[in-house]
Amino acid sequence: MTTESQRSAAVLDGELLGRLDRRRPGLLVGSLASGALALVFLYCWGYQIANGIGVTGINRPVFWGFYIINFVFWIGISHAGTLISAILRVTKAEWRRPVTRSAEAITLFALAIGGLFPLIHLGRVAIFYYMIPYPNSRMLWPNFRSPLVWDIAAITTYIIGSALYLFLPLIPDAAVMRDRAAAGLKKRFYAVLALGWRGTAQQWHSLEWGIRILAVAIIPVAVSVHTIVSWDFAMTQTPGWKSTIFGPYFVVGAIFSGIAVLMIAMALLRRGLGLGRFLTDRVFNNLGLLFVTMSLIWGYFTFAEHLTVWYSGDLFEKNVHHVLLHGDFAFPFWTMVVVNLVIPVAVLSFPRGRRPLPTALVGCGVLVGMWLERFLIVVPSLSTPRLAYSIGDYMPSWVELGIMIGAIGVFACLYFTFTQLLPIVSVWEMREGWRHGARGEGGATSGAAPNSATAAAPVPGGGAA
């Protein structure tokens, strides 16, 4: 290894680990603001538990409202991380290195929040345990024929898998943090996380095997989760839901919305934490290309879904189709098309559009669009049922709005906390990538050679910062 590369590693340590020792006002403000929103979430949920599900706008015939919309939305966002990170790991994309941990953390926190919404939707949250597979007093087990029970199985598997997939690569970095920390609570915290990691050849070998296997295993799990969520809808006879392509359509939408959150988070991290040397323009460019590809695939699925419904001529399906394209829901529908397809393609097709700010702005639009997509799946179909006398509408109450907005606060609060406690960019993976580059194994570096410890040293997956 060269002296320059040693300096690069010193800079790497200083920039990625040193920042954890410093207090950042921006992060503190963000934590407080998100913490306040999290309190709104808790208050609204507590209010609902105390007063019953009647405080929501859910009523016949729209029995699934904001809670199920947000459930699908957050589960979709959870596909940001683990799935994208796993695919990039399996394909050995070098530019993944600064991205993976941030993405995996998004998955875990989004999944935790998404998993809460069915419980909130229950109203009487205490009866959740009916879904846990053990016999009740009448020796009845949960009905495994119900897609809702499949949801429990899939989400439980995914959340455990995602947590472990985040945790395993975190162990070596936690050990470094343990060794850097002064004696006290902080050191004990990192020591527990590090599980006695010493960095021996055997430990690295086992860890790499473990990460490799989890990366391969987690991809079909992630796909299954959103497929099963789609079956909550597609296994019914409800007009607008009974579709053979709902599984892949949901998976594509989930990855699409997941990338949107990832783009926003990375743009914020790059600016807020000064990680421009790691989250380089090259990373944004590559993710931007992936983003626009997913936008086009999403557009294709949307077109295919609506074309077949329209062509079938089925009366009940056409009723739902009509309110979507021309009726009460036309405005959100066409807004969704614009922000999910027209704007991403128009902006991200050009290299200048695949920079941090434009991609983050497009990501915000896509998040709105994907939320609208879930809204347009749930509400129009339920409010336009087969029996004309039961046509109804839906208006969310302040409790539902509070819980929806508060959930964003909970997510941000968890993410800010994680960012302040642990390296949001995997230090050992950056070192490894940089070593690959130094050994000439390709793809790792393309930056200018450093002249000093503070110069723009080669960064794995980097490029022009």
Place this chain on the structure above:
Amino acid sequence: MTAATDRRLVEAAFDQVEDVRAVVEAALESGVAASQVEVRSPAPLEDDELPLPKPKSRVLLFALAGAVLGGLTAFGLAAGTALAYPLPTGGMSIVAGPPVGVVTYEGTALGLILMTVLRVLWEGGRSEAAAAGRRTSIITSPTVACCSGSMV
């Protein structure tokens, strides 16, 4: 290079892997068994970088065993509970393929994931080392490799 010795242990820290390689080679030539040499590093080293036997791992084997175990458990849960309390199905099969398949699939994945992680932790000797977690340390200096062994 820094070094510390006691009656049974020599531990040294190096900035460059090439130096570690030279020291390990010298130690092996002087009669130290390869099993007595331990190299610690802040990032994984390639197999060909040091003249030491490649570590072995049975993580894959245990992962597959976990998958089988998880799959069987989930199958038993889905199919067994349907048989234990048969619900009216209108002539359809009591143990239906698709639901049992979905639950078995998720159980297989869960078993695989859990067993993989448990085996990784086991092989790394975490359970033993965790107790001494605050005492152990790795070298955090840049580009480092650390060579230590039970050399007299």
